[in-house]
Amino acid sequence: MINRRKTKTVNVGSIKLGYKNPVVIQSMTKVPTVDTPWCIRQVNQLIQAGCQLVRIAVPRRADTLALAEIIRKVKVPIIADVHFSPDRAIEAIEAGAAKIRLNPGNIKKREDIRRIIDAAKMHRIAIRIGVNEASIADYQKRQVPTQRRIALMLKEMKKYVRIFEDRNFDRLVLSAKSSDALRTIEINRMIAATFDYPIHLGLTHAGLPEDARIPSAVSLGTLLAEGIGDTIRVSAAGNPVDETIIARQILTALGLREKSGPELVVCPTCGRTEIDVIKLARRVQKAIRRVDKPLRIAVMGCIVNGPGEAADADLALCGGKNKAYIYRKGRRVSIVPESEAVTALLNQLQKF
Amino acid sequence: MINRRKTKTVNVGSIKLGYKNPVVIQSMTKVPTVDTPWCIRQVNQLIQAGCQLVRIAVPRRADTLALAEIIRKVKVPIIADVHFSPDRAIEAIEAGAAKIRLNPGNIKKREDIRRIIDAAKMHRIAIRIGVNEASIADYQKRQVPTQRRIALMLKEMKKYVRIFEDRNFDRLVLSAKSSDALRTIEINRMIAATFDYPIHLGLTHAGLPEDARIPSAVSLGTLLAEGIGDTIRVSAAGNPVDETIIARQILTALGLREKSGPELVVCPTCGRTEIDVIKLARRVQKAIRRVDKPLRIAVMGCIVNGPGEAADADLALCGGKNKAYIYRKGRRVSIVPESEAVTALLNQLQKF
Numbered sequence: 013m014i015n016r017r018k019t020k021t022v023n024v025g026s027i028k029l030g031y032k033n034p035v036v037i038q039s040m041t042k043v044p045t046v047d048t049p050w051c052i053r054q055v056n057q058l059i060q061a062g063c064q065l066v067r068i069a070v071p072r073r074a075d076t077l078a079l080a081e082i083i084r085k086v087k088v089p090i091i092a093d094v095h096f097s098p099d100r101a102i103e104a105i106e107a108g109a110a111k112i113r114l115n116p117g118n119i120k121k122r123e124d125i126r127r128i129i130d131a132a133k134m135h136r137i138a139i140r141i142g143v144n145e146a147s148i149a150d151y152q153k154r155q156v157p158t159q160r161r162i163a164l165m166l167k168e169m170k171k172y173v174r175i176f177e178d179r180n181f182d183r184l185v186l187s188a189k190s191s192d193a194l195r196t197i198e199i200n201r202m203i204a205a206t207f208d209y210p211i212h213l214g215l216t217h218a219g220l221p222e223d224a225r226i227p228s229a230v231s232l233g234t235l236l237a238e239g240i241g242d243t244i245r246v247s248a249a250g251n252p253v254d255e256t257i258i259a260r261q262i263l264t265a266l267g268l269r270e271k272s273g274p275e276l277v278v279c280p281t282c283g284r285t286e287i288d289v290i291k292l293a294r295r296v297q298k299a300i301r302r303v304d305k306p307l308r309i310a311v312m313g314c315i316v317n318g319p320g321e322a323a324d325a326d327l328a329l330c331g332g333k334n335k336a337y338i339y340r341k342g343r344r345v346s347i348v349p350e351s352e353a354v355t356a357l358l359n360q361l362q363k364f
Numbered sequence: 365m366i367n368r369r370k371t372k373t374v375n376v377g378s379i380k381l382g383y384k385n386p387v388v389i390q391s392m393t394k395v396p397t398v399d400t401p402w403c404i405r406q407v408n409q410l411i412q413a414g415c416q417l418v419r420i421a422v423p424r425r426a427d428t429l430a431l432a433e434i435i436r437k438v439k440v441p442i443i444a445d446v447h448f449s450p451d452r453a454i455e456a457i458e459a460g461a462a463k464i465r466l467n468p469g470n471i472k473k474r475e476d477i478r479r480i481i482d483a484a485k486m487h488r489i490a491i492r493i494g495v496n497e498a499s500i501a502d503y504q505k506r507q508v509p510t511q512r513r514i515a516l517m518l519k520e521m522k523k524y525v526r527i528f529e530d531r532n533f534d535r536l537v538l539s540a541k542s543s544d545a546l547r548t549i550e551i552n553r554m555i556a557a558t559f560d561y562p563i564h565l566g567l568t569h570a571g572l573p574e575d576a577r578i579p580s581a582v583s584l585g586t587l588l589a590e591g592i593g594d595t596i597r598v599s600a601a602g603n604p605v606d607e608t609i610i611a612r613q614i615l616t617a618l619g620l621r622e623k624s625g626p627e628l629v630v631c632p633t634c635g636r637t638e639i640d641v642i643k644l645a646r647r648v649q650k651a652i653r654r655v656d657k658p659l660r661i662a663v664m665g666c667i668v669n670g671p672g673e674a675a676d677a678d679l680a681l682c683g684g685k686n687k688a689y690i691y692r693k694g695r696r697v698s699i700v701p702e703s704e705a706v707t708a709l710l711n712q713l714q715k716f
Contacts, residue, residue, distance in 0.1 A: 013510065013546050045635040069635035093634065095668045115668070146672025158365065191629050191673065193617040194365050197589055217673055219630045220645055226581045226613035233582030234589040237549055247632035249642050261578035265545040277543050278571045280599035282445065283397035283421035290601050293572055316447045320498025321543065321569055
């Protein structure tokens with residue numbers, strides 16, 4: 013139901029970014045790149061969690077050396093995150109990165125950028141121009157109004173893109189990140205209206221996971237619902253697997269990613285509820301942990317919406333007074349005491 | 365930066381809903397309504413958490429009797445959640461509810477609805493027409509396509525609204541809920557385009573809190589960013605205080621609600637990081653728990669975006685190799701060993 017924005021298609025190793033290609037989840041390793049076994053382990057954990065592209069920081073020469081080894085040993089295209097140093101960019105390209113990220117805020121000399129473009133062309137890899145609000149010199153003063161910040165980010169992007177286009181390089185991915193959800197929405201709408209390259213979405217420096225997930229879902233969700241965004245990275249301080257799980261939930265909510273396992277619909281409960289919905293739902297949640305079919309299972313408290321959600325679910329448990337109605341494919345199959353409700357539901361589950 | 369949709373203004377007790385009025389957070393009690401002390405305690409916990417309207421279920425006569433007592437003893441307008449029974453609606457209105465919610469899926473007789481409208485008029489209270497996807501008879505069969513579900517919800521809404529308008533009743537609030545985020549976005553866009561009454565937003569039956577928050581943030585966030593939505597209720601199975609906290613986070617992310625306490629900006633960390641950002645951030649988080657000023661505090665790992673975020677923050681800690689730079693209002697005030705970083709930051713906090 014979402015009309016994805018028309019963009020060029022950009023290959024990042026085996027992954028295609030843009031337009032009708034599925035929105036790709038990416039994350040970043042958070043361990044020292046030079047500790048290659050640890051770094052490879054984290055890349056594999058990310059792949060396991062559903063991450064399709066992994067970015068790795070390469071601040072020093074030792075990191076790009078390690079990068080070559082990591083790339084050889086993992087099964088996912090690797091992106092090198094480059095700041096300040098054009099040499100790191102060239103080294104990362106030669107190490108086999110499928111894409112590099114450049115920050116216009118800290119690699120500014122035209123001859124440096126051109127040198128990087130030529131290397132990327134030769135190796136046929138992609139480059140993300142990653143504008144970051146906090147990296148732009150002009151707003152390193154407080155109280156710069158929102159509209160001016162957005163205008164400056166867009167100006168920085170336009171200037172940088174032109175350097176690439178002047179050299180006929182079009183394997184570009186664009187991003188503009190802010191730690192403010194509204195500014196992130198606004199700048200990405202402008203970038204979407206100005207360019208036809210795929211867009212990488214992210215809310216940056218969003219905080220600890222409990223603070224980061226809602227603003228990330230709001231900003232990335234709003235843009236994705238408008239068809240903007242071809243790859244996303246959720247930023248949260250902590251384990252990158254958490255970032256990947258949040259990213260998956262955002263895409264799944266919008267129908268941009270298939271559900272990979274069962275979905276548990278649970279009514280919020282209210283003063284009408286006469287069975288312990290939460291306890292039952294927690295028990296069902298635990299029991300279906302290893303189920304990998306995309307079943308829809310509903311645990312509902314009363315007759316207001318219970319039968320309706322049951323009709324839409326593969327399996328449902330709908331509460332009455334100390335008893336539960338069990339539904340399979342919308343048809344009521346049994347009435348059992350509350351204490352037997354979960355067992356009865358799981359018996360039906362066996363039949364799938 | 366969000367242009368709120370133009371609507372009529374509807375009073376719900378002391379609260380004004382619609383257009384330029386702030387988006388209002390509401391939730392629902394989840395304890396037996398007849399247990400009035402417990403119910404009142406939960407209403408007060410919700411108020412404490414930032415909830416501005418509280419809805420209470422009144423399935424039986426005993427509940428509307430209890431409702432009158434609850435309304436006398438709490439400081440927030442109370443909404444009665446009515447299903448199936450027109451008598452409960454009239455009783456709730458007479459008990460002093462500031463608004464009642466009717467479900468077109470289960471109160472259908474015109475003479476019943478007219479009787480309720482007349483009572484609401486006499487008591488000058490508001491009515492929410494709460495269409496619920498799972499309550500509409502026509503889709504109590506599986507595999508009904510999305511567009512047909514949306515069309516049916518809209519048709520149900522139009523039919524019901526006409527009954528109210530024919531009786532010159534315009535203190536209406538409209539809602540159409542689904543457990544699917546995309547359908548929730550779509551149906552609300554249509555309702556916003558069709559009517560000029562305030563809209564109540566919610567994603568229903570969203571699941572346990574860990575499953576509910578991302579789809580809720582995505583669907584409500586997208587609509588709010590488009591200017592749609594005048595009151596929101598996040599549904600999550602469990603304590604309604606959690607619903608209120610998620611609702612607050614959604615509104616705050618979009619600048620629709622002022623930040624009530626400090627905001628902790630934390631970089632996600634990566635292979636560049638040379639100090640333990642997460643540990644430092646957790647310690648700062650704990651130390652500022654009782655601070656109620658809307659300060660912006662940044663804990664950043666390196667020089668890429670550290671100085672930029674520091675420039676935007678009231679206070680910042682930016683990591684180097686085993687040391688930290690402390691910033692106050694964007695100016696660097698000290699360099700300290702990592703072990704003294706949090707203390708140094710908190711010393712600066714004293715000055716605010």
